[in-house]
Structure formats: C-alpha cells, structure tokens
Amino acid sequence: MTTETLNIREMCDAFDVTPRTLRFYEAKELLFPIREGQKRLFTKRDRARLKLILRGKRFGFSLEEIRQLLDLYHMNDGQEAQLSKTYVLAERHLAAMEAQKAELEEAIGELKEQMAWGAEKLAQLAKKKSSAA
Amino acid sequence: MTTETLNIREMCDAFDVTPRTLRFYEAKELLFPIREGQKRLFTKRDRARLKLILRGKRFGFSLEEIRQLLDLYHMNDGQEAQLSKTYVLAERHLAAMEAQKAELEEAIGELKEQMAWGAEKLAQLAKKKSSAA
DNA sequence: CGTTACGTTTACGTGCGCGTCAACTTTGCT
DNA sequence: AGCAAAGTTGACGCGCACGTAAACGTAACG
Known part of the structure; x- marks a missing residue:
C-alpha cells in the first residue's frame, strides 16, 4: 500500500502549504488528523478534504463555507x-x-x-x- | 439621454455597494469619479469599471490585480x-x-x-x- | 434662521487567513 | 547523557477589504 498516513511535513510538501495552514484548518474543523502521541498524522480522508479546501479557495469561497460543504463529501x-x-x-x-x-x-x-x-x-x-x- | 452621471447614493443603489466601498476604490485608484464641488459624480466609465471590479472579485482576484487589468479596458x-x-x-x-x-x-x-x-x-x-x- | 438630509474627510476598529516568533516536548542519533 | 531535528501549543502581528463613528461642509426647505 502507498503510505497510509502523512506527517505534517509530508503533507505540506504534497500540497504546497505551511504547517501553520494545516494547524489552522484543524482548528477551524476543516481537517481532523489523528494523533500519534502529540504529533498529527494526516489520513487519506484529510488529503481528500484538503484538496477540496484548496479548490474551494480558488473559487473564492470562505473557509466557513467550505467547511459546511465538506460534509457533503463525507x-x-x-x-x-x-x-x-x-x-x-x-x-x-x-x-x-x-x-x-x-x-x-x-x-x-x-x-x-x-x-x-x-x-x-x-x-x-x-x-x-x-x-x- | 439616460442620466450622464450618478451621485454616490445612486451609484450604491445601482450596484449594491456602500459609500465606503466606492470611496475605498477611489483611494485605491480603481475608480475616478469627477468632482462637483466636493461631491463625487460617477460617470459611465466608472460604472463600467465598477462592473468589472465586482466581477473580478467574484472570481477571487485581489483589488490590486483588478486595478492592473482595468487598464486593458481603457x-x-x-x-x-x-x-x-x-x-x-x-x-x-x-x-x-x-x-x-x-x-x-x-x-x-x-x-x-x-x-x-x-x-x-x-x-x-x-x-x-x-x-x- | 435653524435643522434636516446628504455628502465629505480622518481615523480607528474588525474579520479573515494565515505569518512569525517564543517556549516547550518528543524522537532519534552519536 | 547530550544534542539537534521535528513537532507542539500559545500568542501576537499583518495585509486586505472594508465597517463605523466623529466632526465637519453645504444646500434646500419651512
């Protein structure tokens, strides 16, 4: 299987965002990485959500609007x-x-x-x- | 002829924006209303520009990006x-x-x-x- | 002449989407 | 044991796009 989860750095590299952004999205309840001890692990679900988040942003939707819509995909x-x-x-x-x-x-x-x-x-x-x- | 120029209130009603927004756009050099005494008068050109500004915003462009593009239309x-x-x-x-x-x-x-x-x-x-x- | 309506400038305040330290664990070498 | 790398949680800062309140001008109306 391809890597099940990504740590924060891998996630940042994969989507060209900063750690701050990922933590911010988690705080806003857009992402729900699991925890291994204290560290975040981003699942396939988080990756799918982040993709949608970034796309939504490009279309000019606010994070709050995006948050509500993400529910549709889950x-x-x-x-x-x-x-x-x-x-x-x-x-x-x-x-x-x-x-x-x-x-x-x-x-x-x-x-x-x-x-x-x-x-x-x-x-x-x-x-x-x-x-x- | 239909009204040549609009005062700020007419302009706001026509485009559903606030006076603050129009003054802000003028300060940012996106609009150039003429002055009658101290009051602003918005010309046909300003109306065309504002239409483009609002559209640009809906597409997620920043005001600065929009400002540069407006030149193309003039x-x-x-x-x-x-x-x-x-x-x-x-x-x-x-x-x-x-x-x-x-x-x-x-x-x-x-x-x-x-x-x-x-x-x-x-x-x-x-x-x-x-x-x- | 007062006051009401509409407009003006100046300036500080606000929400969003993060950036940027600072201070602290935790983990993995050596 | 020591130390650097990577991650964590606050907390404050910042740029953008305006909101909002204060203080003022001015033109019209009764």
Whole structure:
C-alpha cells in the first residue's frame, strides 16, 4: 500500500502549504488528523478534504463555507435530516458554481474581444513605426 | 439621454455597494469619479469599471490585480510600451481564467457525482422508512 | 434662521487567513 | 547523557477589504 498516513511535513510538501495552514484548518474543523502521541498524522480522508479546501479557495469561497460543504463529501453516516440538509446546501453550491461558470465564460469572451482590439492597436503602431523608418 | 452621471447614493443603489466601498476604490485608484464641488459624480466609465471590479472579485482576484487589468479596458491612449505590457498582463489573466474554468467544470462534475450518491442514499432511507411503517 | 438630509474627510476598529516568533516536548542519533 | 531535528501549543502581528463613528461642509426647505 502507498503510505497510509502523512506527517505534517509530508503533507505540506504534497500540497504546497505551511504547517501553520494545516494547524489552522484543524482548528477551524476543516481537517481532523489523528494523533500519534502529540504529533498529527494526516489520513487519506484529510488529503481528500484538503484538496477540496484548496479548490474551494480558488473559487473564492470562505473557509466557513467550505467547511459546511465538506460534509457533503463525507455524509456516509449521516441521519436523514442531516443528510437532506447537506444535500440542500450542495444544491445551492452547485447553482452558485454554475452561475460562476456562466459569468466566467462571459468574462472570458469580453476579455478576448478587448485583447483583439488591443492587438489591432498594436499592429497599427508597429506599422506606423516601420513606415516612419 | 439616460442620466450622464450618478451621485454616490445612486451609484450604491445601482450596484449594491456602500459609500465606503466606492470611496475605498477611489483611494485605491480603481475608480475616478469627477468632482462637483466636493461631491463625487460617477460617470459611465466608472460604472463600467465598477462592473468589472465586482466581477473580478467574484472570481477571487485581489483589488490590486483588478486595478492592473482595468487598464486593458481603457488603453485608448497608451503608448506602445505600456500597451504591450498591458496586453501581456491580459494574456496571463486570460490563461488564469481559462484554467479556472476548467477546474470549475471538473469540480461541478464531481459535485454532481456526490449529489447523485447522496440522492440514492436518501432514497434508500425513505424506502426503509415506508416499509417499516 | 435653524435643522434636516446628504455628502465629505480622518481615523480607528474588525474579520479573515494565515505569518512569525517564543517556549516547550518528543524522537532519534552519536 | 547530550544534542539537534521535528513537532507542539500559545500568542501576537499583518495585509486586505472594508465597517463605523466623529466632526465637519453645504444646500434646500419651512
């Protein structure tokens, strides 16, 4: 088997974060490393969660928002009430992401337009320059 | 013509931001409202910029990053050096946005999978409940 | 003329997401 | 036994993006 657990340094190297960040996420209840004596050991579950955390951050979600969503990915043992509550949260999140995707596509389109305009401008300047030489 | 300029309150209502935010953006050189006496008047240009600012924020860009990019949308009078510099910045930004889009699509896919799994679990619970009645 | 409404500057306060010591165990060499 | 490496828990600090309160200007209205 590939290493079952990672110590804090291995975890940091694997995800390019600092120890401080991992401890901070644990304090915020985003990660739950097990303890070997006093030291933290990060499980496969923690690695999956951290991946989602970092992705969520890139999308502009707060750690608190992310914390709530992480439950969706680990609702193996939830009771029905908790499960459906989480499911509703996930629906909202999905809607938010799809809205973000639509807006992102629009923004990309606009930026491309602007860049085409800028490229033309640059071409004109280059032309002027060469004819003036 | 529709109102040429907006005062601060109209601007706030139009974009759902606070006066503090608009003044803050001006201090950070993201907006350049003209002055009528001491009061700010927001032009069409300011409205276009604010729209881009708010969008940029939703995508997780910092105000400083956004400030640099706003130049691309107003590089009417730039010299070639400045122009091509801005163009390069825009290329980077475009790449970042397209990467973000790809990752977003992946995340949406995964979330949908998880939700399907959750839906099934919920269905099972519902079934058990009805058979137990 | 007062006061009410709207805007202004100045400046300190706040929440988030960590960075950065300091002081202390624990572990593994040698 | 000694000592360095790696990890730990506080606790304070910091940059960002504003919130918020204080004190002031000014234009309009009754």
